[in-house]
Amino acid sequence: MSIANEVARRRTFAIISHPDAGKTTLTEKLLLFAGAIQIAGSVKARKASRHASSDWMEIEKQRGISVASSVMQIEYRDCVINLLDTPGHQDFSEDTYRVLTAVDAALMVIDAANGVEPQTIRLLQVCRARNTPIITFINKLDREVREPLDLLSEIEGHLGMDAVPFSWPVGMGRHFGGVFDIRHDHMRVFKAGEERRGHHDEIIEGLNNPVIATRFGDTFAKASEEIQLIREAAPAFDQNAFLAGQQTPVFFGSAINNFGVQEVLDALVELAPRPGPRQALERVVRPEEPKFTGVVFKVQANMDPAHRDRVAFVRVSSGRFDRGMKLKVCRTGKEIRPNNVVSFLSQRRELVEEAYAGDVIGIPNHSILHLGDVLTEGENLQFTGLPFFAPELFQVVEVKDPLRIKQLRTGLTQLGEEGAIQVFRLDSAGSTLLLGAVGQLQFEVVAHRLKTEYGVDARMMPSRYNMARWITSEDPKALHKFMDANAAHIAHDVVDAAAFLVSSPAQLRVAQELYPAIEFHAMREHGGKLFVAAA
Numbered sequence: 001m002s003i004a005n006e007v008a009r010r011r012t013f014a015i016i017s018h019p020d021a022g023k024t025t026l027t028e029k030l031l032l033f034a035g036a037i038q039i040a041g042s043v044k045a046r047k048a049s050r051h052a053s054s055d056w057m058e059i060e061k062q063r064g065i066s067v068a069s070s071v072m073q074i075e076y077r078d079c080v081i082n083l084l085d086t087p088g089h090q091d092f093s094e095d096t097y098r099v100l101t102a103v104d105a106a107l108m109v110i111d112a113a114n115g116v117e118p119q120t121i122r123l124l125q126v127c128r129a130r131n132t133p134i135i136t137f138i139n140k141l142d143r144e145v146r147e148p149l150d151l152l153s154e155i156e157g158h159l160g161m162d163a164v165p166f167s168w169p170v171g172m173g174r175h176f177g178g179v180f181d182i183r184h185d186h187m188r189v190f191k192a193g194e195e196r197r198g199h200h201d202e203i204i205e206g207l208n209n210p211v212i213a214t215r216f217g218d219t220f221a222k223a224s225e226e227i228q229l230i231r232e233a234a235p236a237f238d239q240n241a242f243l244a245g246q247q248t249p250v251f252f253g254s255a256i257n258n259f260g261v262q263e264v265l266d267a268l269v270e271l272a273p274r275p276g277p278r279q280a281l282e283r284v285v286r287p288e289e290p291k292f293t294g295v296v297f298k299v300q301a302n303m304d305p306a307h308r309d310r311v312a313f314v315r316v317s318s319g320r321f322d323r324g325m326k327l328k329v330c331r332t333g334k335e336i337r338p339n340n341v342v343s344f345l346s347q348r349r350e351l352v353e354e355a356y357a358g359d360v361i362g363i364p365n366h367s368i369l370h371l372g373d374v375l376t377e378g379e380n381l382q383f384t385g386l387p388f389f390a391p392e393l394f395q396v397v398e399v400k401d402p403l404r405i406k407q408l409r410t411g412l413t414q415l416g417e418e419g420a421i422q423v424f425r426l427d428s429a430g431s432t433l434l435l436g437a438v439g440q441l442q443f444e445v446v447a448h449r450l451k452t453e454y455g456v457d458a459r460m461m462p463s464r465y466n467m468a469r470w471i472t473s474e475d476p477k478a479l480h481k482f483m484d485a486n487a488a489h490i491a492h493d494v495v496d497a498a499a500f501l502v503s504s505p506a507q508l509r510v511a512q513e514l515y516p517a518i519e520f521h522a523m524r525e526h527g528g529k530l531f532v533a534a535a
Helices: 003-009 023-033 058-063 090-100 118-129 148-159 210-233 239-243 261-270 402-417 440-454 476-485 505-514
Strands: 010-017 070-076 079-085 105-111 134-139 162-165 167-170 178-181 186-189 202-205 247-252 293-301 310-318 320-322 327-329 342-345 348-351 354-356 360-364 374-376 387-389 393-399 422-426 433-437 458-462 467-472 490-492 498-502 519-525 531-534
Touching (some): 010 023, 010 261, 023 070, 023 079, 023 105, 023 261, 070 360, 079 261, 105 261, 118 148, 148 162, 247 261, 393 440, 402 422, 422 498, 433 440, 498 505, 505 519
Parallel strands (some): 105 134, 134 247, 162 247
Antiparallel strands (some): 070 079, 310 360, 320 354, 327 374, 393 433, 393 458, 422 433, 519 531
């Protein structure tokens, strides 16, 4: 099969949501319906004996939350689906933002009781900035939830796009009868049960079928009125508007009960775009090009603690990957011949013989590949858009046993390279290491991982800093002068990009007024070379 035909079969998407909306549960059920797993893990209780297939870290199992992005590949209806599950918790939003640079569409999960929540809005802003097409799944209809018309209105208000219902709920909670498929004019009758599959559901044809009206009474009468209203008032689905991020198809269901999952899986195959062109600094890279290019969008250390491994997740941007092929790391010019490249189904790995644009492959390596690295067959390329955000919280880290200082540095270097935490070394404080995070939970996860993966018992202590800005200047002398005058506030991160640390916004404003030649950046892109939106 040609590269173009293989690319056309690919669908690569991320699942995004606010915490506890049911995202990880839906991920599992998509795997279940595609036949990739035979039994779904339980995420209902933190101490459950089985855990979600996409949550593998020990701390995730203890807390019942996702703190790392997982990558899974499944085949369904002659399509190859690359599914990226992201952390819902806002403290890990950086990881999620970077994952969103590697996908062609997003599946947004909304808790029908809570509606559009703050973290969902933040993630959607990232999708909107990239014009990423979004499919919406409104979850937990088996509970007492908000009115579906209110939820639609809220989605449109917050997201600034038309919500086009493809299905509609008949009742909710104890009176939840099922969902009506608006496009195919039939009702799928709800029956509770986690292990049942969609193809065993009872289907009743026709909105005007008296069987539905008799069986579901007032509940269906209300739903029928709403469906008639939607058919008259809602805009028709427009594939081009969806692909431009201006419309979102909306589905209703209950992931924990496997209900409404089939429709979502089919929509991903039918509606989500195939891989498209990617903008590099040098040129536009098209997916069907014969030569391989790929970008490292995530690095994860110790996925298998027994082997102390470090895997770089690469989104294939063009061409075909063959095991053992010669690749160039554009940042360093080094050549690698990856032989043990893997694809993932949670912790289960399979060796990859070949991969195509849209696929996500894992390359085990020891500090050779970093976030944002570009791999090619020889051409020098640099892709843009992999973000690092200025930390809002800081802690000083020390090791309780001085003999473990080397292990501490190794652990923090690797965790910093994978983006789990930002590690700064203060120029004026010798060996002191400062950890920067977007959220408090990041510190807890890093302390846990240092102990379990590196055997280091670390002590986290408050820092006097609470804001950082990366600094650049078109005048090298002005930059050196600024750094000399503010030596106590200068630190360097893992890619040696210089940052200015302060204790208050006022301190930053004073520095900006005193040193107009210096640019202060709230975000940097990979490598420290490109900065966005000084602030």
